[in-house]
Amino acid sequence: MSDIIIDNMPVNPKQSKFRHIFKTVKKERQLWILCIPLVAWVATFAYYPMYGIIIAFIKYVPGKPFLDCQWVGLKYFQQFFESPDLFLILRNTLAISGLDLLFGFPAPILLAILINELAFKRFKKFAQTVSYMPHFVSWVVVSSIMFTTLGTDGVFNEVLQLLGIVHEPVAFLSKGEYFWGLITISNIWKGIGWGSIIYLSAIAGIDEELYQAGAVDGLGRFGMIWHILLPGIKTTIVLLFILQIGGILNAGFEQQLLIGNSQTREYYDVIDTYAYRYGIQLGRYSYGAAIGLMKSAIGLSLVLITNKIAKKVSDLSII
Structure with missing residues (x-):
């Protein structure tokens, strides 16, 4: 040169x-x-x-x-891929993460839009505060609430019986077919308010003149949301989507151990709980480290791939 x-x-x-x-x-x-x-x-x-x-x-x-x-x-990596539990834990991990991505990712966006559309400032602050509170509740407390509410002697079963919908209590927490839905709902409830903070900040950064121009052009509230608000936070949505794709193998840990039991293990056992059981409880530290390293490497690869696709499709990317 x-x-x-x-x-x-x-x-x-x-x-x-x-x-x-x-x-x-x-x-x-x-x-x-x-x-x-x-x-x-x-x-x-x-x-x-x-x-x-x-x-x-x-x-x-x-x-x-x-x-x-x-x-x-690569001995321990090979052992993991040859494990008879591989299909089960991958199925559970991708199912829980997929449901969280499908329903949990847009939930904070919708909440942020709804809060932004509130006209009364005091009620808006109250709604924001209430939506943030579950984030600060530990999973130990959340699991206790779920056992109290959804147990066979819980409030939910009592209401169902009073309404005549069921004649006998339903063991929601002891049936595996309900576990994915319950864990998805609890994840959304706990994180929706905290996740909306970023979107509310992005919405606050949109130029007010755009709304005024939209009003002059005859756009209603839904029109302003679709043509002004959503394009204004598009960058934030894409960046957070890329990061969530990278963490798709992080399907949770505490909630599975606290809410799950031996009867639902076939549905709650994910990569993190599997690594904890074999790597920590059984003392196979190298095996657990190999699983964690493999998960991190796959997550990084997914971030880079999704980032490249997003850059080509929308000209938006992290790097």
């Missing part, structure tokens, strides 16, 4: 790029100083522990240095 000539002096392109970066950092030094604690936190808790992924490729013995452990390569 030829050098760039500035004032009859040759300047290497790499040096020119380095000077540009240095000037930019110097100009924005206050922002970079504010970012130091965050960068330090991410480096310490997110990147430093990553050396531990070597456990997936060795026969790890607790207390023994990594270099002294036997190297086994």
Whole structure:
């Protein structure tokens, strides 16, 4: 690559790029100083522990240095793909994540639109506060509410019997065919308000002049939502959709262990609960690490693939 000539002096392109970066950092030094604690936190808790992924490729013995452990390569990855439970846990993982993507992803968008359309400011603030509250309720409390409500002696069964819909209590939490629907509903209830915050922020950033122009053109409320509001938050929707596709193998962990039982295990056992059972409870740490690493690698691949497709289709992407 030829050098760039500035004032009859040759300047290497790499040096020119380095000077540009240095000037930019110097100009924005206050922002970079504010970012130091965050960068330090991410480096310490997110990147430093990553050396531990070597456990997936060795026969790890607790207390023994990594270099002294036997190297086994892809042995544990192979064992996972040859496991008789592979189809079951993949089915459950993709089913729960698929339902959450199908119903749980648009739910915060709809809630944000509904809250935005409220005319009374006090009621709007009240609705926002109430919708956020379930996010701060632990899964332990949520599971207790579900057992109290949906148990054979629960309120829901009593109402069904009073209305004559059923003659005997239905064991909703003990039948596997109900589990996917119940876990999807609980996930939506717990996360819909918190997820709507980002969309409400995006809606707040839409120029008011667009609404005024829409009113002049005769657009009603639904027309403004369809032609102004949704296009205004399109970027946010696409970016969050890409990230959710990347986490499609994260079908949950706490809720499965707390709400599920031996009778519904065939429907609640997902990759994370399987890795916990074999990797932690049975002490097969290398096997559990291999499953986690494989899941992360697939998630990263899905993000990159979805990002590339989104860029071609809508010209929007994360990177």
